[in-house]
Ligand SMILES: Nc1ncnc2c1ncn2[C@@H]1O[C@H](COP(=O)(O)OP(=O)(O)O)[C@@H](O)[C@H]1O
């Protein structure tokens with residue numbers, strides 16, 4: 184099994200005087216090309232972990248290795264280029280730029296990387312958008328399209344630069360159930376097809392079932408992790424129902 | 433500073449989409465530059481016209497015989513020699529005047545150097561006797577200083593032998609026509625007949641009471657062996673005082689006066705005009721910069737969400753800062769350019785359409801270059817603080833808290 188993201192003894196604390204330990208000695212390896220769901224109750228540190236993996240936030244201590252490269256030190260600003268080239272982000276509140284059309288939003292990462300996109304990239308963007316089902320919206324502005332369409336746009340934007348890893352934080356959390364599942368379907372389908380690694384935070388256990396691996400965080404620790412295929416879907420269901428994941432300290 | 437294309441792309445998009453705010457600051461800059469350009473041209477034109485009217489057809493610097501200086505009435509022994517001796521004497525003529533003329537001819541920046549025999553005369557005609565100023569001048573140099581050809585209202589500018597050019601006031605008083613003969617008496621009671629060759633209008637009553645004749649004729653008429661004045665016109669009128677004071681250091685035996693000294697009120701008026709115009713311009717600049725700073729500052733706060741996303745997907749701190757610097761610079765440049773055009777149009781409208789000025793506006797590059805450069809600098813400076821804010825913002829602030 185190839186590992187793409189490795190964290191060792193990773194901790195994160197907030198505050199100078201009164202320190203809140205949000206992540207406590209996280210050690211885990213994310214498998215290349217797989218879909219890992221990070222679940223856990225609200226406030227357990229899922230978003231914090233994801234933001235650290237996405238180089239948007241810095242760990243307080245411990246090791247972070249992405250694709251063999253050590254990211255344990257340095258500033259968030261030092262990794263702008265890496266985020267642009269190799270990471271894709273999809274957030275709960277789809278964060279599109281209202282000043283840009285759907286197509287332009289999708290192309291923004293290309294712009295930032297290389298300047299004006301040439302024809303081939305336009306075609307690629309349009310193909311991606313039609314695969315995701317938003318090519319007819321290309322000239323509309325974010326304010327003119329629905330929440331589901333906005334999130335599809337964010338997915339296309341996350342994928343345009345062929346990232347090594349896509350990080351998604353409750354990408355369907357702001358959508359109604361039906362739309363949410365449709366968006367999820369598109370996203371997981373696309374990412375599987377491209378062979379991209381997907382790490383998704385969700386508190387929806389039903390969504391977690393679609394993942395290949397599940398990591399459950401409770402109170403800043405990994406309380407358990409498993410491979411869905413190995414456990415079998417039925418057992419995973421019962422595992423996910425069991426919410427008693429308690430630490431003794 | 434290397435500007436990356438995406439910085440321009442995003443900055444321009446922010447400007448275009450923030451229509452109202454953009455127009456607001458753009459308009460502010462354009463208006464500021466236009467008003468300053470117009471004001472500078474107006475005041476510049478006014479000053480040039482005032483100065484031109486005052487000193488255009490008169491010497492800018494004159495050399496006179498030394499002013500009264502004290503003489504000793506004591507003998508070397510300390511005894512009083514002569515009670516009746518005047519305690520001061522003054523030279524009637526410039527001693528060794530050719531030497532000054534030669535020296536002046538070597539100086540640069542001078543337009544005309546005219547030796548003058550100056551004094552008083554009395555015209556008697558039809559029972560009236562009126563005092564006039566007599567100026568015997570070098571015909572060629574005098575023609576430059578007094579612009580004989582331009583200011584001649586009738587006749588021709590001929591100064592030789594008994595031919596004289598008379599000022600308009602004199603001509604009107606005695607109903608003189610070119611070709612007329614007149615008798616001028618000097619202050620010692622003798623006199624001579626002269627022929628009017630031309631009548632000249634120099635724009636002011638004192639100047640129009642002059643009778644010009646040739647230098648030789650003037651010397652003879654005033655019983656001078658040399659001359660008692662050198663009149664100089666220079667290329668840049670505003671340098672007169674500086675030149676005069678330099679010459680004063682050079683020569684102590686003549687008295688040197690610049691037009692500024694002889695026109696104190698005008699000079700004060702010009703100065704206070706410039707001061708008030710500078711003050712107005714300062715406040716214009718001040719309010720524009722406040723406006724730009726606040727509007728760009730607000731826009732930076734409004735755009736922090738966008739900046740957070742942009743930073744998450746790869747814009748670095750410098751890029752984020754430059755997005756705002758570019759906005760400031762763009763507004764400064766385009767606003768200035770528009771301001772120059774509007775200011776020009778305003779000036780043309782003012783003079784051509786309204787016909788509001790009796791003088792030409794001084795439409796020169798310096799009048800808009802300074803305000804335009806200042807506007808660009810100020811716009812850029814005003815965008816520094818939002819740029820710094822943009823650079824400091826971390827993507828996580830936005831992603832976590834919206
Ligand atoms: N900037 C911060 N300062 C202090 N505490 C924070 C900060 N960000 C997050 N936290 C705390 O960290 C904990 C984990 O937050 P988060 O990772 O968002 O949890 P989850 O995504 O699992 O709901 C929460 O208790 C939250 O209040």
Ligand SMILES: [Mg+2]
Pocket residue numbers: 229230231
């Ligand atoms: Mg969260």
